[in-house]
Amino acid sequence: MNIQKKRFVVYFLIIIFAFSLAFLFLRKNNPATNDVASKTIVKQDSIVSITLLSEFFNLENNNESFASTEKALSGKQSCKLSSDIEFGISANKLLRDIPTYNNLRNISLKFNALFGKENPDALYVLSIDDAKGKNIFWDGKPIVFSKTTNWSESTLVFAVPSEFLNADNTITLYPWNRNKKMFYVDDIFVEYIGASIYSDRPANQSEKSNLFLDFETEAGFSNADNIKETSAHSGKRACDLSGGKEYGPTLNKKLLEFGSAYPKIISMSMWVYPLTDNSNAVLVASVINSKNETVFWEGKSTENEFFQKNKWTKISALFKLPIEKFNPEDVLGVSVWNKGKTDLIVDDIEIVYGESAPRRGEESKVDPISIYEKRFGPETNKPPFKTIWMEKQETGKELIAFRPNDIFLVGNFDADADGTDELLCVGKNKQAMFVYNTSKKVFQKVWENISTNHQLWNTDNIFMVTISNGKPSLVIQQKNKPLAARYSFDGKNWHKIGDQQIVAPPSTSVPINLFSGHFTSNKNQILKFDRTWRFDLKLMEDNSILGNIDFKGYPNDFNPKYYEFIKLVPGNFLSKDQTSLLVVMCNCADADFSGENCKQIEDLPFLPNSVQLYKISPQITQIITDKK
Amino acid sequence: MKKHFYIDITKNNLCKSVQSVAKITMLIAASCFYYACNQNSSSSTETLSCSEFTIQNFSPISNWQEDSIVRKTIFLDYNNANSGFVIPSIKDVASGLFSLEFEVKNNSTKSQNLYYKIYYQNESYKFEEFDSISNTENVYAEENFYGSWENTATGFKKIVVNADNSFHKIEDAFRIIGNPRNEERYFHKGENNRWKRNPRIGNYSFMLVIATESDLKNIPEYIQKINKKNLPTGQADKEKFTSPYYFFNYGEGNSLKQTISSVSQTQLKIIAQPNLGGGIYVDDTRFNGEIDKSNFCATCGQDSNLYKNAPIQQFINYVDLSTKMDNIPVIADILKDNYSKMDYNWNRVFYTKDELIPTILQTSRHPCATVFSDPKEKKIVIKNPKTNYGEWKKESVGIITRHGLTYGKYRVKVKLTELLNKNNVWNGLTNAIWLITQGGGEWNNRRTCNKDGGYMATYWGGPNDKRVPAVDYTEIDFEILKTPPYCPNNAFPPVYKNPGDKNKNISSWNIPLPEEITNADGKITVACTNWDMACHEPKNFGVGCNPIAYQNQTFETHRWDHNYRALTEKKEENDDELFGGDYFYFEIDWRPTEIIWRIGAEPNKMRVVGYMNDKVTSIPNNQMLLIITQEYHNTKWWPGAPYSQDNLPFPLNDIPGEIYDLTIE
Numbered sequence A: 001m002n003i004q005k006k007r008f009v010v011y012f013l014i015i016i017f018a019f020s021l022a023f024l025f026l027r028k029n030n031p032a033t034n035d036v037a038s039k040t041i042v043k044q045d046s047i048v049s050i051t052l053l054s055e056f057f058n059l060e061n062n063n064e065s066f067a068s069t070e071k072a073l074s075g076k077q078s079c080k081l082s083s084d085i086e087f088g089i090s091a092n093k094l095l096r097d098i099p100t101y102n103n104l105r106n107i108s109l110k111f112n113a114l115f116g117k118e119n120p121d122a123l124y125v126l127s128i129d130d131a132k133g134k135n136i137f138w139d140g141k142p143i144v145f146s147k148t149t150n151w152s153e154s155t156l157v158f159a160v161p162s163e164f165l166n167a168d169n170t171i172t173l174y175p176w177n178r179n180k181k182m183f184y185v186d187d188i189f190v191e192y193i194g195a196s197i198y199s200d201r202p203a204n205q206s207e208k209s210n211l212f213l214d215f216e217t218e219a220g221f222s223n224a225d226n227i228k229e230t231s232a233h234s235g236k237r238a239c240d241l242s243g244g245k246e247y248g249p250t251l252n253k254k255l256l257e258f259g260s261a262y263p264k265i266i267s268m269s270m271w272v273y274p275l276t277d278n279s280n281a282v283l284v285a286s287v288i289n290s291k292n293e294t295v296f297w298e299g300k301s302t303e304n305e306f307f308q309k310n311k312w313t314k315i316s317a318l319f320k321l322p323i324e325k326f327n328p329e330d331v332l333g334v335s336v337w338n339k340g341k342t343d344l345i346v347d348d349i350e351i352v353y354g355e356s357a358p359r360r361g362e363e364s365k366v367d368p369i370s371i372y373e374k375r376f377g378p379e380t381n382k383p384p385f386k387t388i389w390m391e392k393q394e395t396g397k398e399l400i401a402f403r404p405n406d407i408f409l410v411g412n413f414d415a416d417a418d419g420t421d422e423l424l425c426v427g428k429n430k431q432a433m434f435v436y437n438t439s440k441k442v443f444q445k446v447w448e449n450i451s452t453n454h455q456l457w458n459t460d461n462i463f464m465v466t467i468s469n470g471k472p473s474l475v476i477q478q479k480n481k482p483l484a485a486r487y488s489f490d491g492k493n494w495h496k497i498g499d500q501q502i503v504a505p506p507s508t509s510v511p512i513n514l515f516s517g518h519f520t521s522n523k524n525q526i527l528k529f530d531r532t533w534r535f536d537l538k539l540m541e542d543n544s545i546l547g548n549i550d551f552k553g554y555p556n557d558f559n560p561k562y563y564e565f566i567k568l569v570p571g572n573f574l575s576k577d578q579t580s581l582l583v584v585m586c587n588c589a590d591a592d593f594s595g596e597n598c599k600q601i602e603d604l605p606f607l608p609n610s611v612q613l614y615k616i617s618p619q620i621t622q623i624i625t626d627k628k
Numbered sequence B: 001m002k003k004h005f006y007i008d009i010t011k012n013n014l015c016k017s018v019q020s021v022a023k024i025t026m027l028i029a030a031s032c033f034y035y036a037c038n039q040n041s042s043s044s045t046e047t048l049s050c051s052e053f054t055i056q057n058f059s060p061i062s063n064w065q066e067d068s069i070v071r072k073t074i075f076l077d078y079n080n081a082n083s084g085f086v087i088p089s090i091k092d093v094a095s096g097l098f099s100l101e102f103e104v105k106n107n108s109t110k111s112q113n114l115y116y117k118i119y120y121q122n123e124s125y126k127f128e129e130f131d132s133i134s135n136t137e138n139v140y141a142e143e144n145f146y147g148s149w150e151n152t153a154t155g156f157k158k159i160v161v162n163a164d165n166s167f168h169k170i171e172d173a174f175r176i177i178g179n180p181r182n183e184e185r186y187f188h189k190g191e192n193n194r195w196k197r198n199p200r201i202g203n204y205s206f207m208l209v210i211a212t213e214s215d216l217k218n219i220p221e222y223i224q225k226i227n228k229k230n231l232p233t234g235q236a237d238k239e240k241f242t243s244p245y246y247f248f249n250y251g252e253g254n255s256l257k258q259t260i261s262s263v264s265q266t267q268l269k270i271i272a273q274p275n276l277g278g279g280i281y282v283d284d285t286r287f288n289g290e291i292d293k294s295n296f297c298a299t300c301g302q303d304s305n306l307y308k309n310a311p312i313q314q315f316i317n318y319v320d321l322s323t324k325m326d327n328i329p330v331i332a333d334i335l336k337d338n339y340s341k342m343d344y345n346w347n348r349v350f351y352t353k354d355e356l357i358p359t360i361l362q363t364s365r366h367p368c369a370t371v372f373s374d375p376k377e378k379k380i381v382i383k384n385p386k387t388n389y390g391e392w393k394k395e396s397v398g399i400i401t402r403h404g405l406t407y408g409k410y411r412v413k414v415k416l417t418e419l420l421n422k423n424n425v426w427n428g429l430t431n432a433i434w435l436i437t438q439g440g441g442e443w444n445n446r447r448t449c450n451k452d453g454g455y456m457a458t459y460w461g462g463p464n465d466k467r468v469p470a471v472d473y474t475e476i477d478f479e480i481l482k483t484p485p486y487c488p489n490n491a492f493p494p495v496y497k498n499p500g501d502k503n504k505n506i507s508s509w510n511i512p513l514p515e516e517i518t519n520a521d522g523k524i525t526v527a528c529t530n531w532d533m534a535c536h537e538p539k540n541f542g543v544g545c546n547p548i549a550y551q552n553q554t555f556e557t558h559r560w561d562h563n564y565r566a567l568t569e570k571k572e573e574n575d576d577e578l579f580g581g582d583y584f585y586f587e588i589d590w591r592p593t594e595i596i597w598r599i600g601a602e603p604n605k606m607r608v609v610g611y612m613n614d615k616v617t618s619i620p621n622n623q624m625l626l627i628i629t630q631e632y633h634n635t636k637w638w639p640g641a642p643y644s645q646d647n648l649p650f651p652l653n654d655i656p657g658e659i660y661d662l663t664i665e
Helices: A005-026 A368-372 B014-019 B246-248 B304-307 B341-347 B577-581
Strands: A047-059 A079-082 A091-094 A105-114 A123-129 A135-142 A151-159 A170-176 A183-197 A210-211 A227-229 A238-242 A248-255 A266-273 A279-289 A294-301 A312-322 A331-338 A344-353 A387-393 A406-410 A422-426 A430-436 A441-448 A462-468 A471-477 A484-488 A494-500 A510-516 A525-530 A536-541 A546-551 A567-572 A580-588 A608-616 B002-003 B039-041 B055-060 B071-075 B098-106 B114-124 B157-161 B165-174 B202-212 B259-263 B267-271 B310-312 B325-328 B357-359 B373-375 B377-385 B395-401 B408-415 B429-435 B475-481 B524-532 B544-552 B551-559 B566-575 B584-590 B595-599 B606-615 B626-633 B655-665
Touching: A005 B377, A047 A091, A091 A183, A105 A123, A105 A170, A123 B267, A135 A151, A151 A567, A210 A248, A248 A344, A266 A279, A266 A331, A279 A312, A294 A312, A331 A344, A368 B357, A406 A462, A406 A471, A406 A567, A422 A441, A422 B071, A471 A494, A510 A567, A525 A546, A525 A567, B055 B165, B055 B202, B055 B259, B098 B114, B098 B157, B098 B202, B114 B165, B114 B246, B157 B165, B157 B325, B202 B246, B246 B259, B373 B395, B377 B395, B377 B626, B395 B655, B408 B429, B408 B626, B429 B584, B475 B584, B524 B577, B524 B595, B524 B606, B544 B606, B551 B606, B566 B606
Parallel strands: A387 A546, B002 B165, B039 B259, B071 B267
Antiparallel strands: A047 A183, A079 A183, A091 A170, A105 A151, A105 A183, A123 A135, A123 A170, A210 A344, A227 A238, A238 A344, A248 A331, A266 A312, A266 A344, A279 A294, A279 A331, A387 A608, A406 A422, A422 A430, A430 A441, A462 A471, A471 A484, A484 A494, A510 A525, A525 A536, A536 A546, A567 A580, A580 A608, B055 B098, B098 B165, B114 B157, B114 B202, B202 B259, B202 B267, B310 B395, B325 B357, B373 B377, B377 B655, B395 B626, B408 B584, B408 B655, B429 B475, B429 B626, B475 B524, B524 B566, B544 B551, B551 B566, B584 B595, B595 B606
């Protein structure tokens, strides 16, 4: 391995380690922001206290009379109370703007104060005004004096009486310098705390909000007596409500199952097969509280609609749910009511609770006016990024048998003059090496393992490429062997050239991969592949993100980023100067697929397993260095 | 030998014409039929008589298309028409007037004074004058477009006819102009803004009325002078115009013994067909602040020629701030880039909030940059401009006519952008062909709404808007986009599953559309809407879905609630048929009591896709303009739409639309 390659490996490992640390670090919430999302603070599936909303005031953007640059705990400004300033910064919140405000119980106020020599005997006040601005609640708590000359942190908790939890009421928190003394307040953190249900489910769980009930089983229903084999819209079973039967099955869900964010709407549909004229079946959504009182009821009927006898017709409904009336123990039910008591069959009920989950992340910082006025300038390493298109190249059919579970090694193993890389593929059933024929635009096989030495090419072995005397060689570490074997390719076959100490390979379980190369220029560039959440591939140069990589030229929907299981293999396949990207991709039927190894490769007709080669074409690349 | 009775009429002082009778040439009438008075006739070749006189050879527009007798046609002259259309223009006829001729014979034994008056009336877009239920004048007949001498102070003109048993030829002249009743409503600072009540398009009839001196006394002043209103005794608040067509054909004038009213067989069809190559005017009041004139050219801009003669203006959509959206940061050509439902599904899930582009839907800030008038091919090209990184925008584009009209069959031949690509993904645009109020306030108010407080006061207000008796807002739309029908009620809204965001499970995020949407995958919805401002007066005013039948078809009208300002019908049509070919026709047939929306490959192959009448909606009766746009809509305006505007890419390329013809008839 030459010094350059060694450095590369070391840098590579350091960068991976650094990114891993950064990733773990960044996952922690940093409270020093102005808005903090709701966060759960205790355990699963019990009624607990949670922060419905939190806000942070650092006073940096205030220009009221109390804003002072004389002292500041953070930034440059704080709130100065003095002989002229009786009231400090006001935190106002309309109750309707607090998620599930009807569950609000307490307000926790954490702030920092810097006092003079004298105790100001000031108060921090919570007041609640009604929609007309009339004060209906007031509570003041002493601001504890500290003789220290430094900033001191205090926490106050105000109880919010439930009778004032009206959507149109406004909560205000402010320091009251009733004796008009001098002190400063800064970095105020307000948490609106309420009772709710803890859930450790991921934020985006909206796929769990879709239910399809085809009545092929009775699981989950109450009133399931009428489900039986009959004329069904799908399958064999449906709900038969003939013979005067009034009530069909009911599907109940406690609202606590939805966590702290109750669904604001419910969408439903069902298929109805009237056996007589003038049917009147009602698709009902209702909410019943713990006292068995109906908090909400709405239904959509087939009455007055054209539901032809002996014909399946669909009825759809969408109801807005008054979540401010709900409590965690309330039960949201979906049921079928044969109000007309005519003979009919219903089947295939679809229920969607709530709307699509909000997107992840913080709000965009982009100023729409700057776009409108054409003065938008991107900030380094901050979205939105440009899109850099990689264009698909022809590959031929030699590689189609390989999957991301296989091992791919890249290097100029034959040390030929053109300097392009060979691609060594080590699969369970096939081991072969390929080189790209630029005139025929296909990968051509230059070697295939025909020996019976299955142990050597076992995919459970560890394979690495090392550089020695400028020539890459292959290191294979077999199980239970004390040393790794180094192999060289002579143009026809691999030959063992020695042994070496075992070197731990880079972990493949790290969710972020960095691939170096020359993708658009002769400068060193890095492709950063982050698969922690989505397919996220970025091109970087000099620690700056040049853009998001997307793909062009693929057939149908076969965009690499849509596949469940992907392996990216960069290499100088097309020329010695430009790095291209081989993408090995498939889908995986494993229920617990983590993105690493797939036990059940799945070939979906609309997204067939594939190996594609991409490069950034200069004519479609427009990379402009960020302004900042 | 005929003796000619000449009347000198000048364009500028028509009132003098009646005094400039030169002479009467005695006519030797060969023979004539004798009718008892009052004579009402629709024949110009007939001879009509009463005991006192006889008339024949009534020819109302003898100097226009002299070879045609029954049906004559004239096209509106858009040159210099800002102050109102004049028919005929001096380009049509050098004098700028229609010649009126008839012959009269004195049947008595002594010379007598006779009095005549010409009335014209738009017949295509009128309320029937006679209400057969009440046996009185139709209350809406006063809205009909009728006129007479331009000077409304001129009543019946006197002629002296000798008792020589001869026909005397009377020649006069008149023209059709806006605000023929010289209604104060259309005056501004003392000036008669005739353009505020332009002549209607369609067929015109001509009625000649001749009366003896004794009968003239029984013709009320409000008939003799059409600017006068009838003030029924004790009903001061019901002062109204009375249609002379009603008065002479059904009313008291019908029983006048010595009065002949003759409706000519000759009808004049007025057609508007603005030259789309005649330029696009830019009204800078439509643009905010100082405008960029760098794209001005001979056929688009603000020069005096365009100001006077261009029939079209660049249209700038009203932008509601609620149209702000956080758009995915994707720039793509949906129509050409093979953009798929899977692309849509991935993009709507896998961008974080901070990657989104906050924008408001835009309109052009650079006049003439996105609209072009081609004088050679006499067409207009519009284009939604492409977008670049850093300058993200979804910009609507369109044109609007400059001359308001009331009623008409508006037919456009267009090739607007396709809306769906080959994967049937929507490009986010709404193709719209629509009529909008010419605005202006009180003068352009629609008919008073007399129930439940009237109309919702504003176009943009919410459901709690106050109600007022009259507003000037009117709108009739074709809006064509990807959205499901609202009716039948049982199928709406479609149930859309919520996507998840697990990239290692395709089925989590790649959610299929419901089958009622995919069943119409290649179709777009033609939404036909009348903005009636929620006037409750129509007899069958309704909310929800309600059927309405027309010509063996049943349409479903839909209104969200009693305060919802618009009534809509939707019909799913094939996107390829409407926008995939070389051109397609769209037609809004706006009539006094109904609106019919038609589409078709050719003018003679139009099919009805929407129908409403005055039983279900308040039909506009004010002056409106035609708009053709390719608009970006906030899909929140269209509940149930399968694609959300903010999850559709910004356009990578310009999206053109072409307008080949606009005919109003």
